Amino acid sequence: SAPVVVAIDGPAGSGKSSVSKAAAARLGYGFLDTGAAYRALAWHALAHEADTSDATAVLEVFGDFEYAISLDPADRWVRVGGTDVTAAIREPRVTDAVSGVARVAPVRHAVNELFRRLVASAVLPGVVVEGRDITTVVFPDAPVRILLTAAPEVRAARRSAELTDQDAAKVAAALHQRDAADSTVVDFLTAAPGVQVVDSTHLDFEQTVDAVLSVVDNTM
Ligand code: C5P
Numbered sequence: 144s145a146p147v148v149v150a151i152d153g154p155a156g157s158g159k160s161s162v163s164k165a166a167a168a169r170l171g172y173g174f175l176d177t178g179a180a181y182r183a184l185a186w187h188a189l190a191h192e193a194d195t196s197d198a199t200a201v202l203e204v205f206g207d208f209e210y211a212i213s214l215d216p217a218d219r220w221v222r223v224g225g226t227d228v229t230a231a232i233r234e235p236r237v238t239d240a241v242s243g244v245a246r247v248a249p250v251r252h253a254v255n256e257l258f259r260r261l262v263a264s265a266v267l268p269g270v271v272v273e274g275r276d277i278t279t280v281v282f283p284d285a286p287v288r289i290l291l292t293a294a295p296e297v298r299a300a301r302r303s304a305e306l307t308d309q310d311a312a313k314v315a316a317a318l319h320q321r322d323a324a325d326s327t328v329v330d331f332l333t334a335a336p337g338v339q340v341v342d343s344t345h346l347d348f349e350q351t352v353d354a355v356l357s358v359v360d361n362t363m
Pocket residue numbers: 155177178179181182241242245273274275276277321325328
């Protein structure tokens with residue numbers, strides 16, 4: 144039978160990615176970071192010197208976008224064609240370009256189908272799928288749907304702690320700008336009906352993982 148889906152949405156810096164990965168490991172589930180696909184496409188577009196703010200240019204490079212991702216929370220990798228881009232897709236130049244490619248509707252439709260195929264074909268009891276529109280668009284019928292939030296200043300502080308070589312004020316401004324750009328495409332700041340909110344503002348990492356796992360326990 145198809146794997147159980149635990150859908151988790153939230154903004155950047157909510158702890159979404161690391162929390163989802165840890166929750167997946169504890170459940171013995173796979174982990175799918177959907178933002179990685181948009182980041183990989185942005186990387187691919189930059190490699191082709193395409194203008195990531197131009198939908199036509201993005202669609203053109205999407206034509207030969209060959210994407211592969213590991214669902215193993217303990218061994219994560221992302222490939223485009225033959226290239227391992229696991230680290231490269233986290234570079235600021237990619238982060239700055241990603242909202243542009245994520246805005247292109249036909250790209251979203253195609254990657255959503257890819258996410259559904261990846262999950263359906265996984266030989267796993269379940270997959271934790273993390274992103275911006277997983278609870279609402281990609282897997283609206285998932286048995287567990289969670290919105291992971293945190294106060295904006297807490298998210299900015301967490302993100303700048305990750306990016307130790309960068310100025311905190313610049314990180315906060317970039318985060319705010321990306322949230323604003325992404326919000327025009329999907330609403331990931333308010334919970335859709337039936338979606339359970341986990342607010343990590345006053346929780347540390349382990350407490351947030353526990354909060355997510357207790358939602359899973361109470362729902363399934
Ligand atoms: O989660 P992460 O910060 O890696 O996501 C990178 C970008 O991918 C987001 O800023 C957003 O533009 C896009 N994204 C999206 N829908 C998703 C996941 C990510 O539009 N489900």
